[in-house]
Amino acid sequence: MDEQALRAAICAHGRSLFARGFSVGSAGNISVRLPDGVLITPTNSCLGRLEPERISRLDRAWRHVSGDPPSKEVSMHRAFLEARPEAGAVVHLHSTHATAIACLAAPGETAPIPPLTPYFVMRVGRTLPVLPYFRPGDPAMAPAIAVAAGGGARAVLLANHGPVVCGRTLDEAVYAAEELEEAARLALLLRGAGARTLSPAQVEALLGAFGGG
Numbered sequence: 001m002d003e004q005a006l007r008a009a010i011c012a013h014g015r016s017l018f019a020r021g022f023s024v025g026s027a028g029n030i031s032v033r034l035p036d037g038v039l040i041t042p043t044n045s046c047l048g049r050l051e052p053e054r055i056s057r058l059d060r061a062w063r064h065v066s067g068d069p070p071s072k073e074v075s076m077h078r079a080f081l082e083a084r085p086e087a088g089a090v091v092h093l094h095s096t097h098a099t100a101i102a103c104l105a106a107p108g109e110t111a112p113i114p115p116l117t118p119y120f121v122m123r124v125g126r127t128l129p130v131l132p133y134f135r136p137g138d139p140a141m142a143p144a145i146a147v148a149a150g151g152g153a154r155a156v157l158l159a160n161h162g163p164v165v166c167g168r169t170l171d172e173a174v175y176a177a178e179e180l181e182e183a184a185r186l187a188l189l190l191r192g193a194g195a196r197t198l199s200p201a202q203v204e205a206l207l208g209a210f211g212g213g
């Protein structure tokens, strides 16, 4: 996809996420890697009303070169994209159920959502590290994200804040963020009900077939 198509795709995904309540107000941000830099949603922008030409463009050194001022979470996105060279996009949301799990789970947990369904395992992977709480925009979260992502995590939960998810493409990152939100909703619905989870062998077979992580 060329840059104009990527800008249009960020706006389309933003509109769709916002319309379905995955993001409210000006919460959340999206970045996409370019051959010579990064596109990232502007700070304080509403994902439902993004304008392609106002999306922030950063150069290879992560300096703002055009568009509106970038999200305050540049270091969050940078940590993921640098730790996972195959990743092409990062999505951060405050989607309600994933954020609820981020408030319930203890920092340090690596599987706060059980493997209830195959698609969660296929899209999000085996681990979902829960990182400590950081003030939004605090660059101190970057090393924690780098360790988790470098260790194979495709997604993390920031305690009391929300999910951050990467994908090889923008579509893949958005679909994984959506799947994570739905899995969190299921996990909360079934909490304490004794639901059957996938067995370790069933999880391994999915990771084998669809790529680990």
Ligand SMILES: O=C(O)[C@@H](O)C(=O)COP(=O)(O)O
Residues within 6 Å of the ligand: 026, 027, 028, 029, 041, 042, 043, 044, 045, 070, 071, 072, 073, 092, 136, 137
């Ligand atoms: O929670 C926050 O404040 C940020 O992580 C966020 O979601 C929105 O920040 P901007 O992208 O700077 O608007």
Ligand SMILES: [Zn+2]
Residues within 6 Å of the ligand: 027, 028, 092, 093, 094, 136, 161, 162
């Ligand atoms: Zn946030």
